[in-house]
Amino acid sequence: xxxxxxxxxxxxxxxxxxxxxxxxxxxxxxxxxxxxxxxxxxxxxxxxxxxxxxxxxxxxxxxxxxxxxxxxxxxxxxxxxxxxxxxxxxxxxxxxxxxxxxxxxxxxxxxxxxxxxx
Amino acid sequence: xxxxxxxxxxxxxxxxxxxxxxxxxxxxxxxxxxxxxxxxxxxxxxxxxxxxxxxxxxxxxxxxxxxxxxxxxxxxxxxxxxxxxxxxxxxxxxxxxxxxxxxxxxxxxxxxxxxxxxxxxxxxxxxxxxxxxxxxxxxxxxxx
Numbered sequence: 001x002x003x004x005x006x007x008x009x010x011x012x013x014x015x016x017x018x019x020x021x022x023x024x025x026x027x028x029x030x031x032x033x034x035x036x037x038x039x040x041x042x043x044x045x046x047x048x049x050x051x052x053x054x055x056x057x058x059x060x061x062x063x064x065x066x067x068x069x070x071x072x073x074x075x076x077x078x079x080x081x082x083x084x085x086x087x088x089x090x091x092x093x094x095x096x097x098x099x100x101x102x103x104x105x106x107x108x109x110x111x112x113x114x115x116x117x118x
Numbered sequence: 119x120x121x122x123x124x125x126x127x128x129x130x131x132x133x134x135x136x137x138x139x140x141x142x143x144x145x146x147x148x149x150x151x152x153x154x155x156x157x158x159x160x161x162x163x164x165x166x167x168x169x170x171x172x173x174x175x176x177x178x179x180x181x182x183x184x185x186x187x188x189x190x191x192x193x194x195x196x197x198x199x200x201x202x203x204x205x206x207x208x209x210x211x212x213x214x215x216x217x218x219x220x221x222x223x224x225x226x227x228x229x230x231x232x233x234x235x236x237x238x239x240x241x242x243x244x245x246x247x248x249x250x251x252x253x254x255x256x257x258x259x260x261x262x
Contacts (some may be wrong), residue, residue, distance in 0.1 A: 002161035003218045004207035004255065007181065009142050027140070032233040046140070049206070057200055064191045069202040069251060073141040073183065111202065 008047050009070075013109040016050035022108050023048055025089050026074070058110025062096060072113040079103055082115040141173070141180045142205070145187035153184045155248050184216035193200050195230060205253040212236055215243060215257045220256070223233025 013019045017031075020038035024031035029040040029048075036052040059068035076082035079102075086105055087093065094104040094112065102116040130231050146152035153172040157164050162176035170186035193201040212233070222245055223229070230252060231244035242256040 003159045003221045004209060005160070007142070007160075007205040007207060007253075009203055009205050012201060040224075059200070059202055061190070064187070064189045067187075067191045067193070067199055067202070068145060069193055069200070070142055070144045075140075113239055 008049060010049040010051050011109075012053045012056060012110060013050055013111075014052065014056040015109070018054050019050045019107060019109050020048075020118065022089055022091070023050075026086060056109070058106075059112065061094070061104075061112045062098075066114050072077075073102070073116050074113065075118055076115050077117070079115055079117055086115065141183045142203075143183035143185050144247075144249060144251055145190050146184055147186075147188055147190040148249070149184045149186050151226070152247065152249045155227065156182050156184070158225050159222070163175070190249065192246075193252060195244070195246075195252045201252050204251065206242070206256055207254065207257045208258050210258060210260055212241070212257045215255045218255050219243065 016038035017033040024040040038050040091105040163173040165173040
């Protein structure tokens with residue numbers, strides 16, 4: 001039996017509402033914003049939270065001066081269509097693109113995430 | 119490490135993209151140690167994707183991934199190298215957190231911050247996984 005279930009990830013950032021709006025639009029999940037905290041939630045219950053931190057430092061990937069520590073992979077049908085959509089939402093395409101089946105982007109707070117094809 | 123509340127100030131419907139799966143991927147210098155911890159924690163099965171990647175399958179979906187980062191610098195929460203993000207797990211009642219605590223420690227997790235008020239209806243304890251990533255075991259009241 002598992003010790004715990006349903007991990008809920010919490011992302012540090014300077015502006016929880018802005019980042020929740022970005023991921024809410026990407027995933028089509030509902031956005032809820034409160035003081036210092038925001039969430040995006042799927043109809044089926046999955047949740048990502050955003051926590052405001054002081055003196056936030058964006059990760060610098062791929063080196064380890066300011067490590068990313070972890071990142072999101074999301075699966076899309078078409079990388080070109082997905083790329084256009086996330087750029088429109090405020091993502092930045094990373095200069096370093098080490099693969100052909102995925103593309104690396106930065107969210108508005110600078111966290112790397114990947115659009116992947118199966 | 120604020121507990122998620124229901125203090126809804128704004129609810130917005132957003133438009134869709136074609137997202138099929140979502141996976142959180144940890145960086146770690148030793149992916150087998152990191153994967154073994156989380157697979158045991160989540161009671162998942164491990165898929166080895168080459169030498170540099172592990173995926174943990176739980177309940178019909180990919181719960182977590184682990185990616186080789188040979189020069190990985192562990193977070194030092196709350197100071198030092200930023201954690202950037204962390205996982206929260208919610209359990210019902212502090213007794214469930216106490217039971218989970220024993221298992222986490224036996225698997226190689228470390229307690230970073232004990233509960234501030236064990237008598238409170240809600241609270242959390244902060245742990246580090248074998249690669250140093252913080253995560254919280256949170257307790258909530260029995261649903262009414």
